[in-house]
Amino acid sequence: MSSQKFVQKRVGYLAAVQSFRLDTDVLMLATNLLKKDLSSPNQFELSLAINGLSHIVSPSLARDLTPDLIAKMNHSNPYIRKKAVLVMYKIFLQFPEALRSSFPRLRERLEDSDETVVSATVNVICELARKNPKNYLPLAPQLFNLLTTSKNNWMTIKIIKLFATLTPLEPRLVKKLVPPISNIIKTTNAMSLLYECINGLISGGLLNHLAGTADGEDLATLCVSKLRGFLLFEDDSNPKYVALLALAKMTKTHGYLVAAEKDVILECIDNEDVSIRLRALELVVGMVDVDILQQVVGRLLRQLKPVSQDDDADVGMTNAEEEHDEEDAEEEGLAVRQTAGAAAKKAPVSLPDDYKDGVIRRILEMCSKDTYANMPDFEWYIDVLVQLVRYCPGDMKKNSGQGLDDEDFEEAFMAAAGKADVGEEIGKELRNVAVRVKTVRRQATEAAELLVGRSSTMFPASGGGGKRVLLAAAWLVGEFAEHLRNPNETIDSLLQASNASLPADVVATYVQAIPKVYSYLTSNDSIPWTPERKTTVSFLTNRVVEFLESLASSPHLEVQERAVGFLEIFRLAKEAIAEQPATGSTTTAVPDENDEGMQEEYDPPLILTQAIPSLFHGFELNPVAPRAQRKVPIPDALDLDAPINSQLAFLLSSADYDAGGEDLDSAAAAADDEFEKFYYQKPAVVVETAAQRVDRAAAAATANNSGSNAGGHSGSYQSGEDTYLDPDIVARRKAERRERNKDDPFYIGSAGASGRTSPNPLGGEHFDIDSIPIMKLELGDGADLVKGSVHSGRSVPKVRVEIAGDEGEGDDGEEEEEEKGVGAVGVGSVRRKGKKGKGRDILNIDSSNLVGFSLEEPEEDLIAQEEEVAKAKKEVEKLRGEMARAAERVRVANAQQTVEAPAPQISQQATEVAKKKKKKVVKEGEGGDGGEKKKVKKKKKKEGDAKEGLAGGSTAAGDEAEGSIPVVKKKKKKRRSSIAEAGAGAGEDAG
Amino acid sequence: MINAVLVFNNTGQPRLTKFYSQIDVNLQQRLISEIFTLVANRPPSACNFLPLPPLLQKTSSEALSDTDQPTRIIYRHYATLYFIIIADDLESELGLLDLIQVFVECLDRIFENVCELDLIFNFETLHQVLAEMIQGGGVVEVDRATIVDSVKKAAKVTKRPTATLPDPVNRSGSPSGRSTPVNMGHRGTGITGIGSGDFVWSGR
Structure with a gap:
């Protein structure tokens, strides 16, 4: 590094940058070298030094080199100026005090003649403003000017980002900013700038602030339409990604506008790029409602469908046609699907398991949101759940294992306690629906029956996921046995010897x-x-x-x-x-x-x-709120230590096991x-067994795609459903429908079960079953019709189903509050931890020094400061009389501080600080020894702590509390440095 | 600000790693390999934004409020090389994408048809170009001409005109002719392991 040759110097710096750490000893020796290089006449050597410094700067280096760098900020060459400006940020991170002395210079650089210097300055201020925005509000006019005049997109982006951090503090800025930004949005060609403008509007809370006003609406509409443009890019997926990000942020304030773009957003769910899909999925979960829920879930299910099945069962359809299909299915029935089905779909990408897992969870989340507020059709949901079980990714080795050793058992419990298996989640949903929605309890039980009955085929021993759904299914089968379609068969499958190899907790449920x-x-x-x-x-x-x-x-x-x-x-x-x-x-x-x-x-x-x-x-079992248990009073007579049966030992010995x-x-x-x-x-309870029927129907469905002519009267979902539901589920549904309509004289069904595969007598696949007028008869009797009366409601868009809420959910307001309070505390502590635990965050630059760092000398809340000042004043008044020599020093300090301080207010407060310091010095004598200095250094690293310490110190000022010592030291040090910078050595007296 | 700039090739060998914060070498390597596995599995049509690798994810969930966390990884794939920038949310995704483009274009202008080997054997120039663009995590310069200009000027300062900068005329000429000044004259301090005469260059 000290070589005369530039090439060697450069290599030296390169090595230093890569290998030096903050604790590298040799760094201390580098100060002079850097000083020398910083004064080099060669601009490249100079820039080399600056660049090197930006990597290896340590607090001591920062302190010692600040004057040189501040000088360089006025260098004649813009090449140096821009680098000097930028390196100042690194200096500030290590040595926040430098900010005060250099800020005026920094501010001047905003008006630099060279644009790149201005850009670098904006960059630095942007970073600084994030730590403590209110220091930089006075710069707003200058920045605003730059925003309107600048032609440099890079800088404009930064300025907008900067304003986004400033506007929350100064709402008046919003009005000022809207015209230029919307102007940029309208005129710019640069996509990045356009996006950042929109992003700035959103994250700066501008849209939020303007919500409700005409301007705000216009602006939001403009943003959404631009973002829509992003989403429509054909071959570039980057704009799509960022647009989805921005839209997701907008849903909070302008959900309805975003929802209007659902067509393009839904397109993105099928994008071949998984990261775009995930973004879209996040967005969709937020905006889903009754109308599009089925459509969305249908799309997702189609994605999950294994590739091989996609190839043979149905080729699928292009997205546009799908769209068309979904929307028009009700009117045009099956014909559309048939034609659309012929079109080839783009090659499906194989999806990673965790994505599948995520999708399933999202589907469940979407559907169960707000206790099934958006659920239009529970029967459909049950079908979806059954379908999802098949798509469960077969991860989780523990579930596919032999399930008989203890470890396995424990693991299974661990899984249940921690991150629940997807299958289990699905099971929970199924159980939830069955318990909460009485009208579909029968369907849910039948679904569970199906799962239990066909467990051996549905969950292949080799790693098939979702096995844990049996947990809930077995429970359902038992609990609602009266709804079973064929209890004999069910108990038969429950009793199969192979069940013993299921996971232990499932066996227990069995x-x-x-x-x-x-x-x-x-x-x-x-x-x-x-x-x-x-x-x-x-x-x-x-x-x-x-x-x-x-x-x-x-x-x-x-x-x-x-x-x-x-x-x-x-x-x-x-x-x-x-x-x-x-x-x-x-x-x-x-x-x-x-x-x-x-x-x-x-x-x-x-x-x-x-x-x-x-x-x-x-x-009857009802849903119970998680906290309901707490309300049960503990009985007084409860004595957990009393033996239940005092003669237990005797009984055991006399018991004869007649195994x-x-x-x-x-x-x-x-x-x-x-x-x-x-x-x-x-x-039999039913004419034919469910399994037989299903099997036959499955065969029929695969053999003849047009076999769906037996579709029922409502048609609201079935024409679309079989594109994503497996044929056997569809067939089961159809069989049920036929069963239900058997006694309906107005229903023209196919003749018996065998007639299903035969072509419809009335004319081919274009025969529209929906066009047959169906009159509903109000027949009050007949078991089937009683059942049917539930379903007849399905022709209305939304079934009025009663969804049971949690019991014990009410009147526990205070508990909830409590909970919330606990939660808040938890969050708070986590955050605090996050700030303190800097060591853990890799790549994270420790900028805690700058958080809350004020440009002005008193870096605390003004209120606290005021109190402190008042107290200190009193104390100092007292002390002043006693110690004339000390007062002398205060005066000196005053004079120096006023020279330094940029604002008059500062000088006053600096005086106070100096006085305080003085006072401390007086009280403790010349107690500032090395040990305490170390304390000071530690404190400096944690500005927040220092703050607290200072506050504490101020209150304890009179009582010679120990906590105040470091504070005083700190002030001393700070002052000393500034004094040193001014060229006076007087500050040394403090040490 | 920008947290790191990485360049590695299709097999995951790093060609340039520049972290703008001081982190452990082990961590650096873990991070690189994690990012590589993420990046290598992406189809070419996918967008240029990566989900956070596990190493970064863990920390970001711990401290949601801390805005210094790197939140975005932007990559671009050129021929055999991946260029990656890790940044926090004060940087613009699309802007950084352009920045990578600028970086590569600058390299291309300096090396004339840049390829992976150029970066291996002229790593100093590579670092210099990067330093002209990004310093300490902040973007200094985005204008291609300026960057190229200052890198070239800096090369001239090193008394021998062709020092670290291969002469374009020579490059297009015989390979052995140009390789000697570039690698022998000044590489001594940089790569000591490379022999003097028989470089990979001659094989190209």
Whole structure:
């Protein structure tokens, strides 16, 4: 670095810049070298030194070199001037006091003849203003002038950014700024400038401030239309990205304007660039409403659809046509989709899992916002949820694992406690809907039934995600067993031996669900206790016992406990069934005994009709607010330490475990096919099993895309839905619809289930089912119609569904407040931590020195300052009389400070400070030794702390509190430096 | 302000790393590799803004109020090189995009058809160009002509006219002819490891 040759010097500086750190020892030796280089006549050496300094500047270097650099700010060469100006920011960061002495110079540079110097100055002021904007308000006129005259886009951007930080402090600026900025917006060609103008308007709160006025509306409209222009760029995605960013900021103030642009924003959801998608998604979540919710979710679902499926099932359609399709579907029905489906879609990009994860979460967030305020159709939502389960990214190794070791179990719990799995989230939604919305409880339960029933196919063992949705599904199946379409099948799938390999907590839920379904199946005492019935029930009981036995030795405590508990109950039930004779002949193999009343009647065993159901029948479960538990008073008599049963040990020892129990029933020992036979021979609740129907329908749907001619009367979503819902879900929906309409004389359905695949007799795929007039009959009877009456509401745009709110949500205002208070404190402390923990933030430049740093000598709140001053005055008055010598020094200090200070006010306050210092000196004698100086240095690094210290010091001024010492030292030091700068050595007396 | 300027090639080897705040070398390298993995997976049609890499994300969520946090990473891809700028929200995204363009254009004017090797063997010039544009995190100069001019002038100051600046005429001529003054005369202090005669240059 000290070489004479420029080349070597340059390399030296380069190495220094890369390798020196603030704590590098040799840095201390560099001061003189830098001083020398800074006075070099060669502008390149000079710039080299300045540039090097900008990287390696330390507090001591900054202090020592400030005078040289200030001089350089007036260098004759603009090349040097601009660099000198810019390096000052780095100096300020290390040595804030330099700001005071150099600020006048800096201000002069705003009027420099060279534009780049002005630009650099604006840059520095911009950075400074962010730390403490109010210091720079006086510069506003100059800056405003620059804004209107400047031709340099780079600088204009900076000025606008600067104003964005200033306007919150000075609302009057808004009116001044609007004309030039809107002028720039209208005239500029530079996209960056245009964007920054809009951005400045938004982030500076200008739009916010003007909201409601005609001007403001005009401006906002202008901004949105410009941003719309950004979004429409064909081949450049950068403007899109920034426009979405800006729009997202605008939604807070001008949500309706942004919502008007939803067409282009929705385009962006399908953009091939994932970062644009995410931005758009954020925006959409904020602006979604009843009208576009289905449309948006539909688009997202289509994205999630695996690529391979996209290829064969349906080729998809271009975005424009999709749009068209979605909007016109109701009127034009299926024809549009058919034509649109032929068009090729752009190649779908494969999406990262975390993106999928994010999308699913966003969908759930969107849909469940404000307790389903935007939800137009819950049946549709349930379908979407089921569909989402299939799209769950198969991450989470822990869920796909064998699920039987303890670690796994713990991990599963960890996942549940921390970041919940997406599948679990979906499950929660499903459960929420089922519990809160009574009208769709049946659909939700059926969906859960489907999930449970087909779990083996839907969740392949190899890493298929979303398995945890079963947690909620199993619960639903059990809790709302009366809504099950086919409880027999469901309990069959619950009892499958392979279920034991599911994650432990899911198995635990299964164990809980099984008795519930069982009790639903067996408790009905209106069904006669025929031999056949008896066999069926005892067979079922055996199955349950078998399944639970296998789990009774599960390594997971939860599963084991539940299994063992229920196992005992079922063993009892088994005994009871075996003992209870059946109505009619005791010979079990006579089927024609079915007709009741011929012989003596027996009731089903009480344990089935009374005991087991009573385990589960209680109050209906309602959604409960998270804090409701707190309101339950703790009973006085509660003593958690008292033993429940004092004779526990005795009971345990005397208990006999009759594990082997009785031999299995002969029927139970029979092969599975016999079991199957029983199930399918039984008078089924529905004509055909759900699975069969679904399977067939799926086959039909894939085989014949036009097979959707059986579409129902409402048509509000179905024509669009099957582009993103899997065929089997669609088919299930259709099957249901047909079921529902079976008894409707006005409904022209296809003839039976088999007729679905046959072409419509009335004419091909263009046949519009919607054109058939459908009259609604108010039939009050018939199970199907009762069900149907719920659905008939679907032809109106929004179903009036009752959505249950959380119980215990009301009248806990104070608790909420409390919570909020806690939250606020939490946030505050986090912020504070963030400011202090500078070491952690990489790339972050420690500028805490400058935060709140005032240009004027007193850097505290004026009020606090005033008090302090008043106090100090009194004290000093007292002291002055006593110590003449001290007063002498005060005068000297006064004189110097007034020379320094730019404003008259400052001189006064400087006097006060000096007096205070004086006073301290007097009180402590010449106590300023090295140890305390170190303290001062520390304090300086944390300006905020210093501030507090000062405030504390001022109040404690009279009582010789220790806390005031550093403050005094600090002042001393500060003054000393300024004095040194003025050329006088008098400041040294303080030390 | 600008927090860092990085240049690395398609395989993630850094060609220029300039951090405008002092951070640990380990952290620098982690950051570079994180950014590289982000950048390398992006299709060419994607926009030029990167999501924050994990290393930066963590800190930014901790201190939301702190405006000094780098919030934007802007990159541009030229042939074999990625140019990356990390900045906070006082800088304009689109402006920085232009800045990268200016940077590359300046390099192009100085090196005449700049390529990765130019940057490797003339890293001083590379640093100088950057220093003319950005100093201590602030933008000094955006005018291409001025930047090129001052870099060229600075090269002349080093008594030997062709010092760090390859003579365009020579460059287009025989490769070995131009490589000698450039690399032998003044590279001694910079790269000591490179031998004198047989550079990669001759192979081009």
